[in-house]
Amino acid sequence: MKGLVIKNTGSWYTVLTDDGQLLDCKVKGNFRIKGIRSTNPVAVGDRVTVGEGNWITEIEDRRNYIIRKSINLSKQSHILAANVDQAMLIITVSKPETSTTFIDRFLASAEAYRVPVILIFNKRDILDEDEERLQQMMIQLYETVGYECHVVSAGTGEGVEELRPLLEGKITLLSGNSGVGKSTLINRLVPHANQRTAEISDAHNTGMHTTTFSEMIPLSPQLSPLTSGYLIDTPGIKGFGTFDMEREELTSYFKEIFEFSKQCKFSDCTHTHEPGCAVLKAVEDHYIAQSRYQSYLSMLDDKDENKYREAY
Ligand SMILES: Nc1nc2c(ncn2[C@@H]2O[C@H](COP(=O)(O)OP(=O)(O)OP(=O)(O)O)[C@@H](O)[C@H]2O)c(=O)[nH]1
Ligand SMILES: [Zn+2]
Incomplete structure (x- = not known):
């Protein structure tokens, strides 16, 4: 039977089968995908085959996956989600204030994963004129x-x-700082999300791991599992996690900086001090926003000090 992994709690996976059943499944200990050393071989968003005894026997090739590297040195990664179509970043200019650095870092890492981002400005109702x-x-x-x-x-x-309409039929990762209103938005879009979540986790709470890693919420439970959209809520996770990149790549994750960089005199220009740098000129002429350039510099800095890992 084929289905979609919609929840991962410890070693259990909740699979929504294509005919609409919710199954609690496990993965054999030796089940590994070649080339990925992760703490969870199967992730939310994976399309899987479930066999006898609710064992997951097969994972379809992923279009993409978002990983978070472990903080320790085990070199193991945790896969937050697979097959993500897009991300929605929830921003609030007030209560709490979302910094442009945070937004730009998120956008840059999303570019690295080639995941399109839609920006949602929330809490319009409490903004004063200046805000x-x-x-x-x-x-x-x-x-x-x-x-x-x-x-x-x-x-x-x-x-x-x-x-x-932007969410229909798609897997959308919902992100944003704590307190910006992610849960509130989910509850608006999927009024029964909470009850549903509670039901599923109850089955796991009997002596099993209870930590929720990631969860996908069907947007239109009345639709077939294959046509519904899904929201991914990753509690406590604000960004895409770390990724390895070269200096030159960082430029390409800032769309407008990348465009101007094509006219830099030196092909290995870091856009910090070099003569003939088209990016510096564009910042000076206000074609590139100061805030975006500062975010670029801060990520470049991280790279120098190898502290990007801690940034998320
Ligand atoms: N005024 C106003 N308050 C809002 C709005 N959206 C959310 N809130 C409030 O903001 C607070 C935080 O909302 P949550 O939905 O819990 O935020 P969250 O992003 O899920 O936060 P974490 O779970 O910590 O990541 C709550 O008190 C909400 O009632 C809004 O549009 N306007
Ligand atoms: Zn340059």
Whole structure:
């Protein structure tokens, strides 16, 4: 039987089969995917085959997967999610204030994974005039760079229905700082999400691992599992995790910086001090936003000091 892994708690996987059943499945200890040393061989978002005794016997090739490296030196990774179509980054200009550095780091890592990002500005209802203006400027900046932006109030429901068509039939990773309203938005979009979550985890709470790593919430439970969209909520995880990259690659993760960098005099230009740097010129001429350039520099810095690992 084929299905989709929608939840991973410890060594258990909840599989939503193509005919709509929820199965608690396990994976044989020696089950490994070649080339990936991860603490979980199967991840939320994986399409799998479930055999006799609810053992997962096969994983379909992944379109992509998002990993988080372990903090320790075991070199093992944790796969947060597989087959992610897009990410929605929830931003609030106030309570809490989301920094542009945080946004830009998220966008850059999403570019590295080739996952498109939609920016959602939440809590419109509590913005004063200055904050409203700041939000407008941020939207203008990010739309110019090439990211789709939406304004909502998850609390009041304003603008939320307009997000639904963007989510249909897709696996969407929901991210954002703590307190920006991720849970509130999920509850708006999927009113029964909470009860559903509780039911599934109850089955696991009997002496099994109870830590939830990642979970996918079906957006339209009334649709077939194959056509529904899914939201991935990764508690406590704010970004895409770490990734290895070269200096030159970092430039390409900032879309507009990349465009200007094509005219730099030196092909190995880091856009920090080099003569004939088209990026520096563009920053000076305000074609590239100061905040974006600062974010680029901060990520370049991380790379020098090898501290990027701790950034997320
Ligand atoms: N005024 C207002 N408050 C909101 C809105 N959306 C969420 N909140 C409030 O903001 C607080 C945090 O919302 P949550 O949905 O718990 O935020 P979260 O992103 O899930 O937070 P974590 O679980 O810590 O990651 C709650 O008190 C919500 O009621 C909104 O649109 N307007
Ligand atoms: Zn340059």
